[in-house]
Amino acid sequence: MARSGKLSSTGDQRENGRQQILDVIRTAGHIARIDIAKATGVSPATVTAITAELLSAGLIEEVAPDTTSEIRRGRPRVALKIRGAAHRIAGLKVAHHTISTVITDFVGKELASHEMPLIKGRMPLPELCAQIRRALEFTCQKGGFVIEDLSGVGLGLAGMVDAERKFVYWSSSLEERNVDLGQALAEVLPCPVFLDNDANLVAKAEHLFGEGRTCDNFIVITIEHGVGMGIVIDGKIYRGKRGCGAEFGHTKVHLEGALCQCGQRGCLEAYVGDYALLREANISSGNERHTSLLSLFKAAENGDAMARSVLDRARRMFAMGLANVVNIFDPSKIILAGARMTFDHLYSDKVIEEMQQWVVHVDAPLPEVIIHDWGDLMWANGAAAYGIEEVTSQTVKEFANAAA
Amino acid sequence: MARSGKLSSTGDQRENGRQQILDVIRTAGHIARIDIAKATGVSPATVTAITAELLSAGLIEEVAPDTTSEIRRGRPRVALKIRGAAHRIAGLKVAHHTISTVITDFVGKELASHEMPLIKGRMPLPELCAQIRRALEFTCQKGGFVIEDLSGVGLGLAGMVDAERKFVYWSSSLEERNVDLGQALAEVLPCPVFLDNDANLVAKAEHLFGEGRTCDNFIVITIEHGVGMGIVIDGKIYRGKRGCGAEFGHTKVHLEGALCQCGQRGCLEAYVGDYALLREANISSGNERHTSLLSLFKAAENGDAMARSVLDRARRMFAMGLANVVNIFDPSKIILAGARMTFDHLYSDKVIEEMQQWVVHVDAPLPEVIIHDWGDLMWANGAAAYGIEEVTSQTVKEFANAAA
DNA sequence: ATGATTTAATTTGAAACTCAAAAAAAACAT
């Protein structure tokens, strides 16, 4: 057994309360004290006490009474909301050819964003740190402030990351392996940095701001070059022991199957990732050579049997992968999150339909599958969401010290 | 966000403490108060207070001072342990041809066990209830007591079970689908019944008494006729939204693959379950007909190429499935639990070795894979473990009412 | 033996929290 975590020691209990109430306010957008009490089960008296603290700390603020609201008798409720000005947070996504950055306020509202091209996709540690700082400086400048104004930075990387230790086992952006990136960035930036695998960050964003707002157990799947997964269990990102779980893309779907960019065979990614499709389409010579997915799609639409067959297989493989996720997690929701949704063949009702033939059936509704089209800043926004959450919990923890 | 669970309200906090301390005592076997304080982070003062309550409630007892212990200075520590006599718990596993039952004390020590044959593997609800009662009566009689002496019963079923609602979507033992088995058994038995999928119960047993004692994040895999999985995350069984997650056996490992007993194709179970092996071995006529795995193994040992090939494929498929579990969960441990370990080809070092070729590699040690040979009563013991845990938590909750 | 030392367990009193109930505040209804 050995349940983890201690009994809440003194001072600790309040911390929970503050965290919980901040969470409720954030999810609700704005909410009156009485409703916080109802939502959390905490007594109104305690809600008053805790919100008073948060107010005086400047983390939340009262909303101007809503005159358009339906007229009710009694003392009008005054809603509370997160105070945007409390903190500025940056989110960065390091991709192969760009670093995209977004800066938001504490509410999550975008204040500035910037896309900075990268000459080299993979570079040594010091250079990556420098580029990250440069991207931040650019974006801050656009917003009219400086790096020192940031309370925290979230950073998303493709690769194997141990978020807790801020340690990168391997990333496609880094020449070195096993890098203490947290340490390295701490030396270059004036504010705390929080990093994680990029798919986990998207899951975080869905939980704070997206389709997972009202839900504590769901799976997020992203497909671009590779296939990513984020697992949210009981409201927390599940990362595994070493921090490198949720490697859905390298889940094996075929014994001795197609070669994956990771060097192994039979990975799901090797069937549904974009490079896999192009490779497959171009392998049989004689046909036109496809250089982009778009041309492949077009060919399929025009009745090209080979193109169709390639897309068909990808779709079936993906449906099978999704079914396995359902069979293993039985989640409340599955969110297919995409930045540009180029994968029409994968993000489609047909996939969801096909998935159902592979899942174990019981007489209870299947998990809802939601397709969420974020737009270009999805990854950076995910990183910002993580930054916001971490800064929040850090601030809440500092309360105790501040009081002393 | 919407973190689940309320802020610990009054009276609730102590409940946590009691539960946590009981857990620590159970895991440790016997442990002195001072060490409980260290293990939990709770102050010695509070440990004294809580253990005093538990002592007077008869849930724990002091251990006679250990004279053989190494001599130390100072006041000798007096160890505490769970009081076996506090409760009697039964665990039942309904299998196809038998119901096996074990009755344990509150410590988990076996008091009696019984294997009752079943004429029909699948039967209507009332009959199953009657058989369960009969099995319990037999076993109680063997132990020299009656059903009324039991504080709780754990029950393991093959099939799709929602443990929380005590609801059976489908079970190979029941003719009906969607049965409120908890309700039905409550009418037939004088004590609370707790039921779950059998693999989950084995996971529970590993956590309480087995290889998962010191570990809060691990996966248990069982192979018999079918393939089962139990997921322990943060010390709790993960069951999914509808209670039917962890269906590892019906995870698809091959598009349009081998036919499974569930009616679908490509399930892992259809490659590694015992029926799958025999089917595969017997499909190519001309060879001797195998009626048991044993004869298949023998043939392979004697160099029969076909038999070897059948076992080889099963092993590779299983290794692949295991690798997928690692890729998704990155658990601290994987426990391969078996009752009779007839699956030498699967429960072997070779599988573990092969698995490594399919997992995503990082420079951190792989999850430990442990093979745990339980003996015949594994399933029933799992059910008993669940019963013990549920009775414990129920007793702890009743404390509050008792005090009032 | 006897007192010093050491470690474990218990007691005590203060501080932190939460909550129910009462009070206050802020609106509408008549």
Place this chain on the structure above:
DNA sequence: ATGTTTTTTTTGAGTTTCAAATTAAATCAT
């Protein structure tokens, strides 16, 4: 104006935890 209704705040009591002091029970040193 006065009453009603609903939200928020205040108040005071009751839990619970913990640090510090105390007591308990052993060994060690002489």
